[in-house]
Amino acid sequence: MLERALILIEGIGNTSPLYVRSARRLGLRPLALSAGSSRHDYLAAEGIEPICVDTDDLDALSQQCARLQASYDIAGITCAGDQFYPTVGKLCRRFDLPGPNPDSIERCLDKYTQRELLAKADVPIPAYRLAANAGEVEHAAAAIGLPVIVKPTTGSGSVGVRLCRNLDEVAEHTSYLLSGNHIWPSSPRVLIEEFALGPYYLAHIMGDKIIGIEGGDSGPPPYFVFRESIFPAPLTDEEQESIADVSLSCLQALDLGWGPTCIEFRWTMRGPVVIEVNPRLGGGPSPQLIQLAYGVDLITEHVKLAIGEEWDLRRRHSQAAAARLLVADRDGILEWNPGDSRATALSDVAEVKFYVEPNTPIVRKGDYRDWIGHIIAASLSPAQTEATLQRAVDLIDWSITPFRSTDTKPSADP
Structure with a gap:
């Protein structure tokens, strides 16, 4: 009998190792397909040798999956992020496996197309315009009214997103x-949007079930580097119901509803306004926060769905879980003590993690790549969780020494 396996297409941040571990807990052999070493650094820590293939070539991927069928019982195909999720859907259809609708995912990943579909369904969104050149961008910004958000029509992690005043x-x-300077996967197209001012919330969904709503905060403008999140968000029952209703309207408008979705909101004077619909799990430490808050392991349940098994989204308990993202406040050399365990020793701290090694050169980019680590805490009380997070932050011994004139600085986006 062939060993059951789960194929993972590429990897992303700290989430991909969690998919590997979930696959193993379910008795599956994780098989990682990757185009290059820069995309699979996480695999070495998990003891996995990547299978090299051009992951931008659907036929090449299909041929590789067919070859793997000779040695394994391929139970499912998935990925951690959304860049390759349309590809996952197409492969699942070719191999008759459970998977997302690739057409729906592709429409959702084009932020202008997503806006058009949401607007057609009367989902509350910011005013927006599409532009292909500098003149069109300026005209759109003037028509919408300053300040505006200027961003690419594709991408994630706030890459290329800026508030322009x-x-x-x-x-x-x-x-x-x-x-x-910005890397475009296709012809450059710019989205100009009204700046929706208000508290930030993130609805987490599996299938058509609202798992919960997260509250969050980002750093100072003009960029949107996520810095803190709390689960569940401090909302009234009426506010939660309003966000849930709009979330389900988004799923219907975009023909989603298979697997994970996370929807970003700003609560404005007119209520919840949809900033973006992402056909994937929430990024950063969100899956860990949900597991701490409710005992629901969304990554494992996503893997179950991908292999055709019944999932279980029932809450096991209720806690307040929160994360603080460590973000560089200057360019320079990061210094920290990997042996310092004072913060980790605090009773309600679940994890203290740095993403980069000591003595790493840091050049800020104004997006998720500015994260250098995180701290996660959970307790029965939101106030206690927040207090624990602050104590842990104060105990972390890290600093950034500005570059000297003789230092060789890494290249960076302006």
Whole structure:
């Protein structure tokens, strides 16, 4: 009898190792397909040798999956992020495996198309315009009214996203996006959006079930580097119901509803406004927070869905879980003591983790790549959890020494 296996297409951040571990807990052999070493650094720590294949070539992937069928019982195919999720859907259809609708995922990943579909369904969203050149961007910004958000129509992690408060900033950021500095997977197209001001929330969904709503905060403008989250969000029952209703409207408008979805909101003067619908699990430590808060392991349940097994989304308990993202406040050399366990020793701290090694050069980019680590805590009380997080942050011995004139600085986006 062939060993059952789960194929994972590429990897992303700290979430991919969790998929590997979940697969193993379910008795599956994780098989990682990757195009290059920069995409599978996480595999070495999990003791996995990647199978190299051009993951941008659907036929090459299909041929590799067919070859693996000779040695394994392929139970499912999935991925941790959303970049390759349309590919996952197409492969699942070719091999008659459970998977997402690739057409729906592709429409959702195009932020302009997503906006059009949501607008057609009367889902509350910011005013928006599409532009292909600097003149169109400036005209759109003036029509919407400053300040505006200027961002690529594709991508994640706030890469290329900026708040522009005047036309000079609009012109500057547009020049950056269109001058070749930003990497585009297809023809450059820029989305200009009304700046929706208000508290940030994130609805986590599996299938068509609202698992919970997370509250969060990002760093100072003009960028949106996520810094803190708490689960569950401090909302009234009426506010939760409103966000849940809009979330389900998003699923219907975008023809989603298989597997994970996370929907970003701002609570404005007109209620919850949808910032973005992501056809994937929430990024960063969100899956861990949900497990701590409710005892629901969304990654394992996603793997179960991908292999055709029945999932279980029942809550086992109720706690307040929160995370603080450690973000560089300057460029320079990161220094920290990997042997310092004072923060980890605090009773309600679940995890203290750095993403980079000591003495790493840091150049800020204004997106998720500025994260250098996180601290997660959980307790029965939101106030206690927040207090524990702050104590842990104060105990972490880390600093960034500014570059000297003789240092060789790594290249970075402007």
